[in-house]
Amino acid sequence: MAPRAIADQFCRHPLARIYGPDGAAVPVVDAPDSAVIADVSCGLAVSMALARGALGLPFRVGGAVLPAPEPGKRPVFETLTSGSTGVPRRIRRTQRSWCASFAVNARLFGIGPGRRMAVLGQMAHSLSLYGAIEGACLGAEVHLLAGLRPDAQRKALAERRVQVIYATPAPLRLLVERAGEALPHLQLVLVGGSKLDPALRAALLALSPSVVVREFYGAAEASFVTVTDAASAGAGVGRPYPGVRLEIRAVDGTVLGPGGLGEVWVKSPYLCARYGDRRGLPALRRAGWLSVGEMGWIERGELHLAGRTGRMLTVADQNVFPEEIEAFLAGLPGVRRVAVLPRPDRMRGHVLVAVMQGDPQAETEILQAARARLGPLKMPRAVIWRTDWPETPSGKADLTRIAAEAGL
Numbered sequence: 296m297a298p299r300a301i302a303d304q305f306c307r308h309p310l311a312r313i314y315g316p317d318g319a320a321v322p323v324v325d326a327p328d329s330a331v332i333a334d335v336s337c338g339l340a341v342s343m344a345l346a347r348g349a350l351g352l353p354f355r356v357g358g359a360v361l362p363a364p365e366p367g368k369r370p371v372f373e374t375l376t377s378g379s380t381g382v383p384r385r386i387r388r389t390q391r392s393w394c395a396s397f398a399v400n401a402r403l404f405g406i407g408p409g410r411r412m413a414v415l416g417q418m419a420h421s422l423s424l425y426g427a428i429e430g431a432c433l434g435a436e437v438h439l440l441a442g443l444r445p446d447a448q449r450k451a452l453a454e455r456r457v458q459v460i461y462a463t464p465a466p467l468r469l470l471v472e473r474a475g476e477a478l479p480h481l482q483l484v485l486v487g488g489s490k491l492d493p494a495l496r497a498a499l500l501a502l503s504p505s506v507v508v509r510e511f512y513g514a515a516e517a518s519f520v521t522v523t524d525a526a527s528a529g530a531g532v533g534r535p536y537p538g539v540r541l542e543i544r545a546v547d548g549t550v551l552g553p554g555g556l557g558e559v560w561v562k563s564p565y566l567c568a569r570y571g572d573r574r575g576l577p578a579l580r581r582a583g584w585l586s587v588g589e590m591g592w593i594e595r596g597e598l599h600l601a602g603r604t605g606r607m608l609t610v611a612d613q614n615v616f617p618e619e620i621e622a623f624l625a626g627l628p629g630v631r632r633v634a635v636l637p638r639p640d641r642m643r644g645h646v647l648v649a650v651m652q653g654d655p656q657a658e659t660e661i662l663q664a665a666r667a668r669l670g671p672l673k674m675p676r677a678v679i680w681r682t683d684w685p686e687t688p689s690g691k692a693d694l695t696r697i698a699a700e701a702g703l
Contacts, residue, residue, distance in 0.1 A: 304370035304390040305348030308434030310408040313338055313427070316443050318451070330363040332356045334419040337439040341418060341427045348372065348390055348428075357419030361385060364571060373571050374421035376515035385571025386421070386515045395564045396519055397429050399537050403522075404459065404483060404509075408434040411480075412459035413452055415466040417441045421515045422487045426461030435459075449475035456480040463488030464495060465686060471498035478502045487511040489691060490532065490600075492625040511536070512598065514587040518565035521598045530622075531597040539563040542584070543593055551592075556601060559589045590616065610672055611643045620665075620673055624649060627664055629657025632684045634692050635675060636703045649675035650701050652684045 313321040321338035326346035334340055334357040347354040353364040355373035361383075364373040370390040375383045400406050412430050414437065416423035423441065430437035438455050440448045445466070452460070453476035460467075464486060481503040491499075491510055499508050512521040512532035520541070521533035535541050542550050543557040551557045562584045590607065591600040602616030609615065617635040624633045631653040637645040651661075658678050665674040679701050685693035 302391070302394045302432075304351050305345055305394070305428055305432055307345045307349065307431050308408070310434040311431040312436045313341060313431060314436070314438045314455070315339075316440055316451070318455070321439075326350050326352060330354050331359055331361075333359060334417055337414075337418045337423075337427075337441045341424070341431065341437075341439065344372070344418075344424070345428065345431055351390075355385070356424055357417075358383065358385065362571070367568070371568070374424060374515055375419055376421065386567050387569050387571045388518075388567040392518065392565050392567065393425060393428065394432070395538070396536075397432055399519075400429060401433050403537075404485070406430060406433050406435055406459065410435040410459060411438070411455065411457050412436070412461065413438040413440055413455070413457040415440050415448060415460065415462040415470070420463070422461065422463060425518075426485070445469040446473040446475050449473060449478070452476075452478055452481065459483045459485065461485050461487075464491055465691075467499060468495055471495065471502065478506075479504070481506050484508045485511065487513060490622065492622070493529070494626065512600070516567045516587050517561050517563070517585055518567075519563075520559075520561050527597060531594070531599045534597055536563070536565075538565070541593065541598060543591065544586075553593050553595075556590060556592045558586050558604065559591045559598070559600070560584045560586045608637045609644045610646065613672060615645075615647070615673055617647070620647065620649075620669060620675070623668055624651070624661065624665065624675075627657075627661050629654035629661060632692065634694055634697050636694070636698050636701065638676075638703050646676040647673065648677045648679060648701065648703060650679045650681060650697050652681055655680045 315321055315338035321342050324342045324346055327343050330353050332340050332343050332354055340356050344354050344356060351370040353366050353371050355364050358375050371387060372390060374386045376386055412435050414423050414426040418424045427437055427439060438457060440451055449470055458480055482505055484499050496508060500506060510523045511519055513519045519536040520539055522536045523533035527533050540562040542560045543555055544550055544560055545557045566585050588604045589600055590602055590604055591598055602618035606617050607614055620635045621633050624630050630651055634650045636648050638648050640646045685696040687693050
């Protein structure tokens with residue numbers, strides 16, 4: 296399929312069809328007067344966003360209490376981001392920055408007329424909104440399933456013979472944990488937002504005999520950065536997405552070679568313009584390059600992430616990234632969700648505490664495996680179990696609430 300020419304603004308393809316959670320077709324609507332679109336009905340929200348986008352008018356789905364997006368020199372819109380520490384921010388970007396990747400994904404994944412795809416999350420989440428608008432602009436049949444229970448989502452995927460899913464790990468985890476219909480038509484699962492743990496990846500691959508799982512690493516500010524392929528190592532997050540340039544830089548700005556651990560910098564046509572509060576991207580953007588505060592290294596052409604600079608801490612004068620420990624623990628039997636958090640310690644600076652959801656009876660085996668693999672410095676000194684798992688609106692672990700409720 297030949298990719299469509301890159302456009303400056305969103306345009307619903309004449310062959311596109313959009314269906315809501317109830318299976319009813321979503322009609323084409325006139326552009327609403329307000330630039331802020333309520334995320335009440337995901338289908339109506341997408342239809343209104345496309346109507347304003349086609350006219351070059353600014354819009355944002357959700358965030359009713361926040362200031363409305365202002366017009367720009369090019370057609371612009373806003374998305375909301377809510378990271379693991381909480382406060383939503385308005386991300387301002389040109390429509391062209393998303394249109395550029397539509398053409399790439401049409402080529403990579405065959406998204407276009409006749410392709411049946413589903414989006415599981417609410418339209419206030421940037422990944423969900425992206426999947427819905429991409430499908431509509433490329434002429435796909437788009438099924439919006441937000442608001443349905445996981446078992447109902449699985450039933451809808453089977454009955455509507457969905458071939459492609461766009462989602463973050465959080466709704467996918469709920470989907471595979473519910474026994475339900477087989478999904479023989481499913482061919483591709485596109486995952487963004489956070490790294491898949493091995494158990495969830497295996498469960499997704501078991502949904503259909505022909506399914507392929509592709510992970511994207513990116514951010515609301517940067518959009519696509521890397522994508523995995525069949526040759527990707529399990530610990531990595533993929534190779535640069537087409538059109539993306541990556542550099543690993545030391546603190547002094549020196550570009551590091553393969554294997555060097557430093558801050559990840561990105562240059563691409565998919566970057567956002569600035570934050571919506573006009574504060575720009577202070578200390579994160581330089582000469583067309585953007586960093587969103589991740590540390591990592593490149594090995595055999597693939598990006599590996601150590602963790603976010605804001606979460607790095609010292610234990611006995613050594614730098615430790617909680618994400619590395621979380622990734623290991625998440626793959627152990629008995630662990631469903633995990634967050635590794637610091638507790639101040641007079642002797643070591645910090646010690647680590649693992650807050651987990653799963654099987655408390657497996658705690659001894661979990662700690663033994665952690666000591667054997669991570670050593671006494673990085674292994675958690677204590678485990679706190681909880682039956683629920685707080686999440687931010689974007690589906691990430693709500694670390695602020697988890698830490699507060701654990702007394703850390």
